[in-house]
Amino acid sequence: MLLIDIVNNYFxxxxxxxxxxxxxxxxxxxxxATIMLAYLMTQLCHCLMHDQCASLMLFYTKFNYYxxxxxxxxxxxxxxxxxxxxxxxxxxxxxxxxxxxxxSTGIAFGMIEISTVFLTIRAILKNYxxxxxxxxxxxxxxxxxxxxxxxYTRVYLYYKQVLxxxxxxxxxSQIPTVEYYVFxxxxxxxxxxxxxxxxxxxxxxxxxxxxxxIN
Numbered sequence: 001m002l003l004i005d006i007v008n009n010y011f012x013x014x015x016x017x018x019x020x021x022x023x024x025x026x027x028x029x030x031x032x033a034t035i036m037l038a039y040l041m042t043q044l045c046h047c048l049m050h051d052q053c054a055s056l057m058l059f060y061t062k063f064n065y066y067x068x069x070x071x072x073x074x075x076x077x078x079x080x081x082x083x084x085x086x087x088x089x090x091x092x093x094x095x096x097x098x099x100x101x102x103x104s105t106g107i108a109f110g111m112i113e114i115s116t117v118f119l120t121i122r123a124i125l126k127n128y129x130x131x132x133x134x135x136x137x138x139x140x141x142x143x144x145x146x147x148x149x150x151x152y153t154r155v156y157l158y159y160k161q162v163l164x165x166x167x168x169x170x171x172x173s174q175i176p177t178v179e180y181y182v183f184x185x186x187x188x189x190x191x192x193x194x195x196x197x198x199x200x201x202x203x204x205x206x207x208x209x210x211x212x213x214i215n
Contacts, residue, residue: 026123029073034120036066037113044110059110060089081193084186091183095175108161112153112194118146147205154194162187 043059067082067089074082089109121142129139162168172180 025073029070030120030123032073033066033070034117034124036069037117037120040066041110041114041117060093063110063113064089081190084190084193087182088186088190091175091179095171095179108153108157112158114153115146115150118142118149122146143205147201150201151198155198158191158194163191 040059040063043062047059064086067086071079071082092109122139125135125139125142129136172183175183
């Protein structure tokens, strides 16, 4: 975590203290992400329901703030995803704000983070699922919702509404060459990350569940 490295650079801590710091900041990050993403999803629904393009662009500006803030708390393995996302949304708000396809690609860009809400809820409930049977039930239901929303938004919807969106590529062909390659490369790298995470989800969630059903 970047914040832990910064703190320990100025205030060195023992191993036990660092473990406590990491656990504490993980809880802070999951709470921060859950609240921010729930708020951003509400804002996205409002923008799309009221057909407000200006508000949609403001939504993506707020989303960039979320990614930048989360980089202080998240695991380093997510840095690449966050940097790519910031690059995509920054270029998107500059070059696509006057086009109607903002709504088709906008839906996809916003909705792919819906699964992250359930991922952060899972991380919060994980430490308390043994405290009460009801929490275990909620935890398991949340896991199922996470898997469904991940595959639908990050694998299917992203491919259909973003990578296969010809209108978006028509606009991209008119932007500066360097920005075009940054935008296009970032889009595909994000999708490869999604496929990699999808493989991990199959190994962690889907495969054990299928094994239990078969046995």
